[in-house]
Amino acid sequence: MEAFFVLLAIPLLGGPCLWLLGDRNSAPEVNSGFSLATFAASAWLTAEVVAGGPVTAWGEQFFVDALNVFLVALTAFVGFTTSLFSRPYMRIEREKGRMTGPRLRLYHSMYQAFMFTMLLALTTNNMGILWVAMEAATLATVLLVSVYRTAASLEAAWKYFILCGVGIAQALFGTILLYFAAERVLGAEGNALLWTHLALVKGDLEPAIMSLAFVFLLVGYGTKIGLVPLHNWLPDAHAEGPTPISAVLSGLLLNVALYSVLRCKVLADGALESRFAGNMMMGFGLLSVVVAAFFLSRQRDVKRMFAYSSIEHMGLVTFAFGMGGPIANFAGLLHMTVHSLVKSAIFYAVGHATQKAGTQVMEDIRGLMKASPTVGWGLMIGTLAILGMPPFGVFASEFLILTTAMREHPWATPFLLLALGVAFAAVFSRVQPMVFGDTHLKPLAHQPALVPVFVHLGLGLMLGLYIPPYLAAWYAQAAKLLG
Amino acid sequence: MSPLVGQVINLFAAVLLLIAFAMLAQRRIVTLIHLFALQGLALVGSTTTVAFATGQHHLYWSAGITFALKVVILPLILHRLIRRLNVKWDIETLINIPTMMLVGILLVVFAFNLALPISQFSQSIARGTLGIAMACVLMSFLMMITRSKAVPQVIGFLAMENGLFFAATSATYGMPMVVELGIALDVLVGMVILGVFMFQIREQFDSLDIHHLEKLKED
């Protein structure tokens, strides 16, 4: 109860506080402090769940179960490490003149606001509030994407805003339809949008309405997940915004959007009693994986490339959830977790690399290993991890997804094989010369924050070899919930 | 519940649809804003009628917010915007208007077909409204696709919200209050941010033509 309150109150307070604080020299540290406090609160909440099982609060407006508890912890954790990373990153940006005082003020306050929306979306029990939080997340980040005020960043932000806005509007229509269906069963009161209530009566929801609702919700939230062909905002926004924002977009926003779809899928599955929702997700997932893989092979900008890689991975996860079943769902949840950790780690490393090189064009970044072995190894290991090399967790989930797909949907495996092969070829051929070889890069003015990189990669490594029992239990429970 | 109320709501729905068509066909930005305000007004009317008919008091609040936001504030902001940015015309649509109208009609048929099987479940007074709401959403979508300047695109976006709101109020007697407040807040903040954006874009490109925003691509 209190944990919810603290968890949401800290970032909610943090936003205005940092706005007031402005561009004082201590702002990055304060930002990290708020993030740390949030992380502590999430740990508290997690501990409560570990101790006592699912929790609800405030007249059931908030709740935490196996499906979102680890996402809450993960979100708070990545939020915290990203804030650590952004300290030296933003200082260097400021010295380079790319960030100014007002922009930093905007950045820090919006960072906290974004964290708030993420946590709100995760913990709310109300499908309507979920929608509100998702929309607010877009609004919080859109100005950050354009924070450099370059033509490209403006364009990226505009596309982000319009495409996600339109997409999320569809999700609202879906939510209305959901309400429309629920109202008949639960009555026209505030509870009709509470997920816990909906889940209890999901079998009674009208299938005809629910199928329409799910389509709207999938298209809506799917836009935020970056499912092909709704993905077009994603590479632009990742490439043009500041790197910490790319990291949280990839590491958090996509996860939360996918989480929203999963909540809807549970309801749709219950109502439809067919594989309609699953098939649709499989289709989207597969298309995303394949198309993103081919996009990967034509990239020149490093952040853009890793943005496409996020699309690919989100596609894979969507495909896994589409397949359903305990193993695939388990794998999907694991993949969400590890992708978030590893991809953000990659963005941290990439952030420093691009600052060193002064460009995001990969052909101009060479020999990181020589210029700065830690950044080089961070990028190399991160890339290998994200490409599904064991013993990292990405591999563990890909292993489960592919082996399951092989028997349940063998038609899909050639596509997956093709896509993973192409993706590997594309990404690795670009990262390898960035990391190895000779260099002309110079050291940075500030010590780069590499602890987050290696902590994330270490966690990713751990999840490939050892999944803590309670985490595994959550995954298993959530997998069961997802059906 | 009297059939009269149902007829009134249906009337408002028809007006909404008509305005949606008009917006699709409209070239002048100023007129577009007027039409948008008009649509908002129709929305307020229908919401009030529903509130009156069903006695759901929070719908009055909804109507009030809608009135404030969509009939007064947003059109004002938009007017200010176009005055400040000095854009009044939007000649270019990407597809010619008769074709667009044709596509619009097809969309309406499509939306009605989709809504037909589910509107029978509606306990609400006006069964056809869901189809109309969906048609409005889809037509606003179409409008956004076919406009090549920023402001009309935004108006399309807002019109889409109107359609959604109409669905929420008339088909389901309104969403829970918290949600509605949240939605309204989002729309407002969104508008502010959009305004900021417009200026930034204008400053950067000396124009609001979104053709300038086509640099980021795969080539």
Added chain:
Amino acid sequence: MAQIASLLAIDGALIVVAGWLAIGVAGLAALHNVRLVGRLLFPLSALLSVALAGIALLALPGTPQTAVLAIGLPDLPFHLRLDALSAFFLALLGLASAGISVFAGGYFRQGEGTPPGLLCMHYHLFLASMALVLLADDAYAYMVTWEMMALSSFFLVTTNHRIAEIRKAGYLYLLVAHVGAIAILLCFGVLQANTGDYTFANMRAQHLSPFWASCAFGLSLFGFGAKAGILPLHIWLPEAHPAAPSPVSALMSGVMLKTAVYGLIRVNFDLIATPLWWWGTIALGLGLATAIFGVVFAAAQVDMKRLLAYSSIENIGLIVVGLGLAIVFNAYRMDALAALALAASLYHCLNHALFKSLLFLGTGSVLHATHERSLGKLGGLMRFMPFVAWTTLVGVIASAGLPPSNGFVSEWLLLQSFLFTGELPNPYLRMLVPVFAAGVVLVAALAGYVMVKFFGVIFLGRPREEKLAQARDADGLERLGLAWLTAGCLLLGLFPVAVLEVIDPITVAMVGKGLAQSGHAGDWLMLAPVSAERASYSPLLFFLLTLSIVLVAFALVRRFYHGRVRRAAPWDCGFPMQTARMQDTAEGFGQPIRQIFEPFFRMRRELPSPFDSAPRYKVTVEDPMWAWVYLRIAAVTEAASRLVGLLQRGRISIYLLYSFVTLVALLSLTQL
């Protein structure tokens, strides 16, 4: 005593693995300390290798042992199992790596890219992951260690990453390895038959329909073939081997390729209960094609390590031929013959591990002494590096498959198994298989050609460059490594009966029958896998006879005549201006092969005209698989990505249209 040893064998193997990992970590701690890494850590690791080989050999005849590690997926901790097959390959790993590690201790020096400590870490990670691959008893453990193996060897290959070519070679290697790994993963996906249980024990228990079993076979052939270098997936091998430092090439070629063979055997003889006969013909065909391709290309190479790489491809081809034959026999339940073919393959694995490692290490010494890899710039090293030359000669004889070396024994066994195909029930196979036998013989003979070229051009003749006269022979640790492998080659060649007794439990486990050898075990001298009347070969007798004839002849010549020798200049045909550069070159040596097998090659020649003041002759031989397969794949990918690129042209209206169309399409779907 044996009881206790057998009981603890798997723990012993794990201790060795842990020891390797510890050495790796220690290397990381002593990042730039060459002396510590070279003089202490690598020799220590070699001791562990010997221990591993000993443990494995002790455990081989015993019952399978299992262990479960505390890591892995929640319901799937790492299952390990040490049975006869894995013990055999572990012994192979131990034997080969012992020599290689000692050699590596003397080989790695400062200033070659990656710091020595890091290299030591990668190297031992590589060793440990190979051992774990062989021990793994569930799909996840297998895949994790399999990819670790690929990854650590990738870093080893790119040790000298400043050079763009080496980076490219490493990239190609990892790419092929990764695609292959996905195929293996899918193969396991088939084998687990939707039970969600990924242990090998469960896979053994499944009875797959012929369709699914064939899928598994195809995937395993593709996946393991990518690692082993089966045509047309061999493409990375000739790039990666020259790029890697020599001990690494030795380890990759000698041991790592065998893990792929291990995988093929594990999947197709152990996990799949019912093989189909036509799998065997596919394996036979592919294997033979690989072998011929490999050996023909080896003959045309002018880079010594590349030559050895193609020769490895050839040997893998022969091994796969043996496996194919074993599958055919196994499918028809001709167990004794399947055992013979399988034993031949296994024996060849062991032999190839030793002699190819030996040859690669030999090239390593040459490379160190001369800094030259190109055959065109070597020559006459026998006089400056006699130790390396003589040990390499043993490897050369083995690689050429000539008696009394070990290479001959396995080829002999393979040919023996071919001669029994008359008993096959399928008439087509009866006709087809002898043709394959002819191909195998052709390959074996060509291997001799290749090896004469290899040895002759490097060690014989006169030095083609001035600097070669400064070449120094290998020293302490390097010599020890070479000597170890040489001894291995000789012993394996001279005592095949003992080796076959070791292999026996494996064939019993895999195809249900051992060789007849075990029946009359007393005859340790004579190798007669079926019966002495049918065929027999006694390498020791053979060797002693040859040796005694040579010695007697020598003694008699000295006794009856004299031993006078006069040194003089060689016969110059009356042309006094002879230089070392005028010797026949490696290109020249390969020329007849290039001519005979012309359609195989994509050749580009620059011929000098009679009027050139500085005439140049240049010939480049390209692997046709590049153009036939890989460039096409690249072109298709390129085209596809260009098409996909059209999706994103930057116009927001188009993007909105995508969303719109998607929405409408999905909504329409709900109406179906």
Added chain:
Amino acid sequence: MNVEGLLAQITALLVALAGAPLVMGWVNMCRAWLQNRAAPPLLQPFRLLHKLFWKESVIAHDASPLFRVAPYVVFGCMLLACMIIPTLSTNLPLAPAADAIALVGLFGLARLFISLAAMDIGTSFGTMGARREMLIGFLAEPAFLMVLFTASLISSSTSLATTVATLAHREFAIQPSLAFAGIAFTMVSLAENARVPVDNPATHLELTMIHEALILEYSGRHLALLEWAAALKLFAYSCAGLAIFFPWGIAEARDHVALLWALPALAVKLAAGGFALALIETILAKMRIFRVPEFLATAFLLGVLALLVHLLLGA
């Protein structure tokens, strides 16, 4: 191992050592007659060997120990080959040490050493000779093995003794497979022993020679050993061919009388074979070196064909 076996083995050894130069001399005699020349005496090869053994060995400055070891190894290989081929008797105690495949391997080993030795000096001729020798080898070896396989399949054994014993005990029948194999074998033998049409043993014209190029740098006792080894090789091939295709008169286990008869039988067969060889060498012209692969490929093909014909017709 029994006394008879030991006796047979020693006899075979002595017969080979003595018989090989004799066969060489006989072929040279026949050839001279056929070409209307005055023939050298039959024992001429022995005199040549004796002379060479007495001569001083001249060795190039750059020669490595391998160069000096090679002649002994080659000689040893060839002698061993003669000892395991059932020339007089199938009751050879050493025969199980090597079967048909090992026999081919043995020839291969000798070829490897002689080629390496030729490359050792570093003259163009040596390397060229080595290259050509290996070229012939890689085509001839499989063809030879195919011939042996055909015989092995008939007798279901690769052991030469068993094969010959089986073949000798069969009723006389025209065997198409053996006919093919016989032609293949003849072609291979010509190539392997450096005879016309592949090589000309009588010439020293540098650009066309193969065998002579290999041993160009050898002199004195080393050359003597190599010449003797060459004679032994011819003898071994002849005996192997005779044993497989004309297996009559070869003694079997514990048959003392037959062993006595085997020697004259072998002499007659060798005489006939030698004459046939001389005839071939007189009739045919030497072919260009680039035609040799085609020639040998034909032999290989015939060998495979023989194998297939056997499997197809069962004969």
